[in-house]
Structures are given as C-alpha cells and as structure tokens.
Amino acid sequence: MKRFLSTILAVVFCFSLGVGAFAAGTAEDGQYVSSAGWVFITIDPGHGGADTGAIATYNGRQYAERDLVMKIALYLKEELETYRNVSVAMTRTSNAASACTQVGTIEPRVDFAKDHGADLLVSLHLNAHNSTAVHGAWALTSNGNYNQGVAAVGTAVGDNILNELSKLGVTRQGHLIRNSSDSRYPNGTVADYYGIVRYGILKSVPSLIVEHCFLTNQSDFSQFLSTDEKLRQLALADAAGIVDYFGLEKKDGTELSNAIVLTDYRDHWGASYIDRAIQAGWVKGYPDRTFRPDVTLSRADFVTLLARLSGEDLTPFGGSSFPDVSADSYFAQSVAWAVNAGIISGFPDGTFRPGEAITRAQMAHIMALYLKHKGFDTTYTGDGTDSRIADIGTIGAWALDDVLFCYGAGLLNGRGANFEPDGIATRAEACTVLTRLYDYETTNVPASPQAAEVAEDASVEPAEAISPEPASEIPEPESAASVPDGDDPIIEPDAIIPDEAQTTAGNLVE
Numbered sequence: 001m002k003r004f005l006s007t008i009l010a011v012v013f014c015f016s017l018g019v020g021a022f023a024a025g026t027a028e029d030g031q032y033v034s035s036a037g038w039v040f041i042t043i044d045p046g047h048g049g050a051d052t053g054a055i056a057t058y059n060g061r062q063y064a065e066r067d068l069v070m071k072i073a074l075y076l077k078e079e080l081e082t083y084r085n086v087s088v089a090m091t092r093t094s095n096a097a098s099a100c101t102q103v104g105t106i107e108p109r110v111d112f113a114k115d116h117g118a119d120l121l122v123s124l125h126l127n128a129h130n131s132t133a134v135h136g137a138w139a140l141t142s143n144g145n146y147n148q149g150v151a152a153v154g155t156a157v158g159d160n161i162l163n164e165l166s167k168l169g170v171t172r173q174g175h176l177i178r179n180s181s182d183s184r185y186p187n188g189t190v191a192d193y194y195g196i197v198r199y200g201i202l203k204s205v206p207s208l209i210v211e212h213c214f215l216t217n218q219s220d221f222s223q224f225l226s227t228d229e230k231l232r233q234l235a236l237a238d239a240a241g242i243v244d245y246f247g248l249e250k251k252d253g254t255e256l257s258n259a260i261v262l263t264d265y266r267d268h269w270g271a272s273y274i275d276r277a278i279q280a281g282w283v284k285g286y287p288d289r290t291f292r293p294d295v296t297l298s299r300a301d302f303v304t305l306l307a308r309l310s311g312e313d314l315t316p317f318g319g320s321s322f323p324d325v326s327a328d329s330y331f332a333q334s335v336a337w338a339v340n341a342g343i344i345s346g347f348p349d350g351t352f353r354p355g356e357a358i359t360r361a362q363m364a365h366i367m368a369l370y371l372k373h374k375g376f377d378t379t380y381t382g383d384g385t386d387s388r389i390a391d392i393g394t395i396g397a398w399a400l401d402d403v404l405f406c407y408g409a410g411l412l413n414g415r416g417a418n419f420e421p422d423g424i425a426t427r428a429e430a431c432t433v434l435t436r437l438y439d440y441e442t443t444n445v446p447a448s449p450q451a452a453e454v455a456e457d458a459s460v461e462p463a464e465a466i467s468p469e470p471a472s473e474i475p476e477p478e479s480a481a482s483v484p485d486g487d488d489p490i491i492e493p494d495a496i497i498p499d500e501a502q503t504t505a506g507n508l509v510e
C-alpha cells in the first residue's frame with residue numbers, strides 16, 4: 001500500500017516553495033527533522049535480559065531465542081534504514097536490564113513504541129513446542145474486536161511477512177488469533193491474549209508478533225537459523241513485508257543519515273504548523289526526539305525564533321542594551337537585532353526579562369512590530385471591537401490595537417472565545433504565528449519596502465532603526481510577572497530554554 005506517498009510528496013513540495021530559504025537550522029546542519037511524511041517502526045526483539053525465550057541445543061551448542069531475535073532485529077533495522085523517511089527504534093539493543101526487558105511485563109514495550117510515534121510495532125520471536133515436529137511461521141495478530149483500523153494494520157503487515165517468509169521456504173502456518181480468557185476491551189468485547197497485540201490495540205499502536213519459525217524444530221533451525229546469513233534473510237523478509245505495506249522507497253546515497261526525527265507532536269492540533277516551522281529551520285527540537293509542543297516559551301526564545309524567521313544577517317549585532325541580557329547568552333544577538341529593528345524595547349525599568357514566559361498579548365505586540373519592521377503598515381484602523389474576542393476588555397491598551405490588527409490579518413486566533421492576553425504562549429502557538437507571519441510576508445506587498453531594506457541593513461545605518469517607543473511595549477508589570485494560568489502546562493525553566501542552549505551545552509547532533 002502506498003498511502004504515505006502523498007504525504008511525502010507534499011513535504012517535498014513544501015520545501016520547493018522556498019520555506020527552506022531561511023538557512024539557519026535546515027536539515028543539512030540542524031539535523032532536527034519534522035515527522036511529516038515519515039514512517040516510524042519500532043522493532044521489539046522478544047524476551048531479553050534474564051528471559052532467554054526458547055532454548056534449543058544443536059551439535060552441543062545452545063541457542064537462545066533472546067539472542068537470535070536480536071540479530072534478526074539488527075539486520076531488520078539496518079535494512080529498513082536504507083529506505084527514505086523511515087525512523088526505526090528498538091525496544092532493546094542488548095540484554096541490559098530495562099523496563100522493556102523486565103520479565104513478565106509487556107506493556108512497557110508498547111509504551112516505548114507509543115513514545116516513539118510508532119506506526120508499527122513488530123515483535124520478533126522464534127517459536128518453541130514440546131513436539132519437535134512442529135514448525136513454520138505464525139503471525140500473532142488481533143481478533144479485530146476493538147480499534148479495527150489499528151488491528152487491520154497488524155493483520156496486513158503480518159500477511160505480507162508470512163508471504164515473504166514462505167518465499168524463503170518457511171511453512172506458512174498463518175495468523176494466530178488468541179483471545180484472552182478474562183480481559184475485555186472497552187467496548188465489552190473479548191480482548192486479545194498476547195500483550196503486544198492487546199496493549200497495541202488499546203494504545204493505538206498497530207502491532208504484531210512474528211514467530212518466524214520453530215527454534216525447537218531441527219529442520220527449521222538448520223534451514224533458517226543456523227547462520228547469521230540465514231537470520232539476515234529472515235530480517236529481509238520482515239523488511240519486505242513492512243516496506244510493501246507502507247510503500248517505502250529506497251534512499252539514494254545523498255540523503256540524511258543521522259536526522260533526529262521529532263515524534264511527539266504528530267497528533268497535536270498544531271502539527272502542520274510545527275512541521276513547517278521545523279522544515280524551515282525556525283525551530284528545532286530536543287535530543288530525545290521530542291518537540292514538546294505544549295511547553296511554554298520565554299521572551300528570549302520568541303525573539304530568537306523571530307530573528308530566524310526574519311532571515312536577516314545577525315552578525316552586525318552584538319552586545320546588550322539590557323542589564324539582564326548577558327552579551328554572551330545564546331539570545332543576545334537576536335535581542336540586539338530586535339532592539340535595532342524597533343521590535344522590542346523592554347520594560348520601563350530597563351530590563352528585558354528574557355527568561356519570563358511570553359504572554360499572548362506581548363506576542364501580538366511583537367508580531368505587529370516585526371511586520372512594521374518588514375515594511376508593512378500594521379496600523380489598526382477599526383473601531384476597537386471584534387466580536388470574536390469575548391475578553392477584549394481585559395486586553396491592555398498597549399496591546400489592543402496590535403491584537404486587533406493580528407486578528408484582522410488572520411495572524412492570531414483566540415483560545416476558544418477568548419484571546420487570553422495574559423495566557424502564556426506555547427511552542428505550538430509560536431510555530432503557528434511564525435508560519436502565518438511568513439505567509440503574510442510572502443503574500444502581501446510591504447507598504448514601504450524601502451524602509452524595510454534600510455532597517456535590514458543595520459551595518460549601513462546602525463542608528464536609523466533605533467527609536468524604540470519606550471512606552472509601547474509595556475504590559476502592566478504585575479501581569480507580565482504573574483504566574484501563568486489556564487491550561488498551559490508550566491514547565492520548569494530548563495525545559496523552556498530552547499534548542500540553542502542545549503546545542504551549546506550538550507553539543508548534541510553532528
């Protein structure tokens with residue numbers, strides 16, 4: 001099935017529109033990659049740790065399922081990664097103790113897959129039987145009683161893999177569907193017996209178990225398990241079944257090899273905006289492959305993102321005009337750029353308060369000034385009302401016109417019926433406004449393009465753009481300093497420090 005191809009093409013198209021023209025942090029150097037169009041496979045090498053799985057002895061040598069499926073898993077990963085836009089994770093890569101290798105618990109393996117955005121969890125096993133005559137391959141798949149769409153994926157992939165294994169000569173035993181004797185799905189139907197399958201259904205992770213053949217059958221062993229090359233052939237059969245289902249295409253030699261594909265926002269309301277912001281290099285992610293869309297961001301972070309969006313050369317800017325912005329902080333250059341561009345001017349007490357979470361009203365104000373810097377007329381000319389904003393009376397006078405301009409221009413939406421001026425903006429919201437600012441810039445004609453050019457060339461006219469209106473950015477200090485309320489999760493300061501801080505401190509990618 002080729003259902004992912006259209007998405008992949010859409011991503012390519014998006015790039016060709018020039019989103020990548022904002023050079024910083026594009027895929028070549030930033031390594032953080034949007035998950036749009038990617039397929040996420042979690043491979044689960046069965047058993048592990050103290051749990052050996054099936055054991056058999058041939059010619060005086062003992063073979064453990066635990067170790068043979070690890071070899072198959074590594075070959076499978078290697079093969080899948082020769083395909084474009086596939087991200088492979090493994091529930092274990094050794095026999096080290098972990099949640100996934102804890103004997104008697106299966107759920108952590110499905111949780112691992114869920115955390116890695118799995119489109120498929122394939123658990124690799126070799127079978128055992130009291131009768132050494134029993135042989136062949138089974139796919140352990142769902143009874144289809146619940147979450148049918150998810151169940152169907154496991155069934156279809158299992159079918160593909162059984163077909164591929166039979167091409168190698170493994171006897172196709174078929175699908176094994178086993179019902180639980182005591183547990184039920186939320187719709188009251190009988191649940192699946194096998195934990196990988198059952199938890200997969202419950203957590204919407206398409207999953208299956210592949211029992212490639214019987215370790216306890218001498219013929220299966222000597223034909224399919226007795227050498228690394230034979231194990232690799234089993235892995236290639238698994239890969240072929242998966243590749244066919246997802247319609248994957250082989251990479252060519254020039255494609256990314258060490259991309260960090262971000263997986264935790266695929267079901268988020270802002271996913272399409274986040275995709276674009278990542279692809280354009282305005283935002284990055286975290287080394288643990290998360291984007292953290294609902295984490296709030298600081299004033300310094302937002303200005304940093306805006307500086308990237310601008311595409312302007314920041315090298316002429318340095319130092320700091322604020323006592324609380326260290327000239328060697330990761331955001332100092334962006335802040336200096338924004339001051340020079342008239343986008344920010346700080347608080348009446350002369351501070352910038354870089355670590356404070358940015359409110360939605362502050363964001364609107366800065367957005368309007370950003371577009372003004374780019375030469376657009378952002379003067380609000382309406383009558384000061386907007387029926388879409390129920391809490392309009394709570395928006396400070398310093399920001400009201402900017403909020404109304406942003407609403408009118410389609411740059412901002414509310415949260416439900418309200419604007420929530422003192423609400424703390426999230427990373428997802430920041431991505432949304434960045435993409436909308438970009439679209440605004442690229443589809444509207446600046447009222448004064450010349451002004452924008454002058455402002456951008458700060459090295460020529462350094463003083464020209466600096467005339468901050470001291471009163472213009474001033475939210476009431478209490479509200480700016482107040483603890484955020486509402487639904488936004490409040491994360492400890494570390495978490496809202498963006499990627500750059502981590503890049504410097506953690507020296508992540510490369």
Ligand SMILES: [Zn+2]
Nearest residue numbers: 046053125126
């Ligand atoms: Zn097993």
